[in-house]
Every structure is written in structure tokens, then in C-alpha cells.
Amino acid sequence: MSNPAIISELIYDPSCPDTLRNPHAIFARLRAEDPVHWSEAMSAWIVTSYDLSTEVLISSDIYSAERLAPIRNHIPIGAADTAKEILKWLDHWMVFRDPPDHTRLRRHMATVLNAKVFEAMRESVRDITRILINELPKGETFDFVKDFAIMLPGMVIMDLFGIDRSRLLEVKGWSDDMMLFIGSSRGVENKYERAKRGAREMGTLFQNLVADRRREPNGDILSQLIQSKINGEGMSDEELVGSMMMVLNGGHETTANLLSNSMLALAQNPEQAKLLVNNHDLVPSAVDEFLRYDSPVLSLGRIVTEDVELGDKQLTKGERVFTMLVAANRDEEIFDKPNSLDITRTDNPHMAFGKGGHFCMGGPLARIEAQVAFEELLQHFTSIELQEDVNNIPWINSMVTRGPTRLPIKLK
Numbered sequence: 001m002s003n004p005a006i007i008s009e010l011i012y013d014p015s016c017p018d019t020l021r022n023p024h025a026i027f028a029r030l031r032a033e034d035p036v037h038w039s040e041a042m043s044a045w046i047v048t049s050y051d052l053s054t055e056v057l058i059s060s061d062i063y064s065a066e067r068l069a070p071i072r073n074h075i076p077i078g079a080a081d082t083a084k085e086i087l088k089w090l091d092h093w094m095v096f097r098d099p100p101d102h103t104r105l106r107r108h109m110a111t112v113l114n115a116k117v118f119e120a121m122r123e124s125v126r127d128i129t130r131i132l133i134n135e136l137p138k139g140e141t142f143d144f145v146k147d148f149a150i151m152l153p154g155m156v157i158m159d160l161f162g163i164d165r166s167r168l169l170e171v172k173g174w175s176d177d178m179m180l181f182i183g184s185s186r187g188v189e190n191k192y193e194r195a196k197r198g199a200r201e202m203g204t205l206f207q208n209l210v211a212d213r214r215r216e217p218n219g220d221i222l223s224q225l226i227q228s229k230i231n232g233e234g235m236s237d238e239e240l241v242g243s244m245m246m247v248l249n250g251g252h253e254t255t256a257n258l259l260s261n262s263m264l265a266l267a268q269n270p271e272q273a274k275l276l277v278n279n280h281d282l283v284p285s286a287v288d289e290f291l292r293y294d295s296p297v298l299s300l301g302r303i304v305t306e307d308v309e310l311g312d313k314q315l316t317k318g319e320r321v322f323t324m325l326v327a328a329n330r331d332e333e334i335f336d337k338p339n340s341l342d343i344t345r346t347d348n349p350h351m352a353f354g355k356g357g358h359f360c361m362g363g364p365l366a367r368i369e370a371q372v373a374f375e376e377l378l379q380h381f382t383s384i385e386l387q388e389d390v391n392n393i394p395w396i397n398s399m400v401t402r403g404p405t406r407l408p409i410k411l412k
Helices: 017-021 024-033 050-058 069-073 080-090 101-110 115-120 122-134 144-149 151-161 165-179 191-215 221-227 237-268 270-278 280-293 363-380
Strands: 036-039 044-047 141-143 299-304 308-310 313-315 320-324 384-386 408-411
Touching (some): 050 299, 050 320, 069 080, 101 237, 115 122, 115 363, 122 144, 122 363, 141 144, 144 151, 144 237, 151 165, 165 191, 237 270, 237 280, 237 363, 270 363, 280 363
Parallel strands (some): 044 320
Antiparallel strands (some): 141 408, 299 320, 384 408
16 A cells, blocks of 8 residues: 555545535535545545546546455455456446547447437436326425436336336345445345355346347347447457447446435435425426535546556555545536536536546436426426425435435425
């Protein structure tokens, strides 16, 4: 480890429930006092300023996305076979690859996941949203996370890959279990076995889908992806399955968190909720403000490829770096009154979807889903009442995603 400056009174511990729920105070101190901070709890560097986070994310030659190596090096004795079964799929996720592999896989994915395709899905998203809203209790308490936020993007992804919507919760369970392997999962029993089971079940599902589409292509997203050629080469079956797992996980949980975080932000800022109720044309700017105010992705991890100076710290080859998107999106040097929710904000260069070559391809779809969700919700409800003390609501224990695990509300 390279000469880290540790400030004893300033400690970032992502396992702390209070920090999971509200990291903004500690992030503000870190930006002011130690924007490149060594976390003993994580054995990694924590970057909290907007400019330094940007530097990390756009410098792929120095900060590598191939961050599975440290996981491989810390697999417990006896779990090697289990890890192998999971890593055979994760190795094909382009989010864990550097150029040229990342570039090749991204070009394939861009043929089927792009702004034109996503915009064509808008009315389908609207149909799903209306179905879900019609099933919500009127004037009664319900869990917004379980009954709406998880369901909308999940059903969209199921349709995207031609999987029956009735299997959503089953497939989501497999995906959640698989992500225990790479997320922060302290205290989770049998996490390696659960991750192995999730990877095995999802692998079987998607392998069967790929085989079906190779035999009988039907023009859907997967059929197009199978037929995609870059420099005369297509994707292997392993790359297809890995990419489908990646899209399922990233496209589902991230958008679910966006919806939940947005609803919580409105519940805690009634004047902004009233403004949005009376001005539906503010939905697009409101969604981008939700993305900035409490981003659905907490951080992006990288591995240092060579000794380098970042800010006033010396980083050593092989060390881990986490760019805290949630912190960068409240940087006082970039955003006016960053701790205030302002749905009229126009100067909003947030990095909720990352930056650089790994900028999230699904960002436009997440925006569309959130825009449609609030357009439709505003047609039916004019007030939001949070039904539980926000300090009692647990948040996802993860270094990747950020959102509440439940959100009991009443809509009127």
C-alpha cells in the first residue's frame, strides 16, 4: 500500500447503516478535506470530487475496469470451484473489460441497445406503467419498491429478451444472488453458494434462449445480437449469455433504484412535489435532477495500472479506486446549491451514468422509464405521504448500487 494519509476523525465505512442511508455528510467532508481518501475498511481509495472522479473514469489506460482480479486473489479456500462457475460469465461482462475487448463488445451491444431502439420502446414502457398503476392501492399504504419500482424495469427487460413476465421475480432472485459475489455483502450467509446457484440458473436460462434464437431467429433484440458482426466476427455463446446477464442486472436494479430514490426525494421535498404536480412539462428536468440528487449507482471501481499521482496522493499499481458518483454529483464546485433538490435545474452535468468509454449504454432507457413513470403517476396522484420514519428504512448494502430496500408510501 502506498503512503496513504489516514485522517482518524474522517472514516468512510460503507458497512455502517447510517452511512448507507445518508452518505452525503461524510462525502461533503471528504471532498473538502480529503478528496482522495484511503479507506481502511475497504482497503481502497475513495474519490469524492467531480473533477478527480472524471479524471479516473476517462483515463482507462491508468485506471482499469478489469477489476475482477482482486476478487480472484481473495477467494476463500474451498470456494475456488464455485468462483470459477461464476467468473466464467462475469469475464464476458464488458463493464469488466478494457479495450480492445470492451470496444468490440460495446460495438456489438450498440447495434441493439441505442437511443433509437429505446425511444421506440417508450409506448411499451407506458403500457406497462399503466398496468402497474392500475394495480396500486388508492389512498392506502403500499411498498413502492416492491409493487412498482422493481416491477417496471423488470418487465421491460423481460420483454426485451422475450422472457415471460411471470418469471420476473424468479430471475431477479438469481441475479441478486449472483451479485453477492462482487457486491458488498458482509454478513450474508452462504454467499458463494447462493451466487453459484444464481449464476447456474441464469446461465441455463440464457443458454437455452440463445440456442432457441439461433434455431429460429424472430427479429427480437437477442436475435439481432446473435446476427451482429463486427469486422466479420460475431459474439460467442458465452459472450451472449454474459452480456444478457449484465443487461438484466444493470438495466433492472439501477432503474428500480432511480424510481425509488426519486419518489423518496419528492416525499421529503413537498414543495418540489407540488411544483411537479402543477407543471408536468418539468418531468424531463426533474428526472435528471433525481439522477443527480441521489444517484442510483453509488460508485464505479477501477484498478490502478501504474504508479500515479491523483490529487495530492500517490497511488500504487494494483490498488483499488472507487469513484463515488453520489459524492461527485453534489460537488459544490460544479453544482449550485448541490444539497437542494431543484427540478427546474438546467445546468446539470451529473455523472449518474458514469463518464468516458464506459458511459452507461442503458442511460437513455432509464431516463425514458423514469419520465414515463412520473408522467403517468402524475395523472393519477397529487400527493405523496411517506409512511415510515426515513431513519428506519434500510438501504441496499452494496458498493455498486444505491437505494432503499423498501419504501412504504401512500399516494392520493
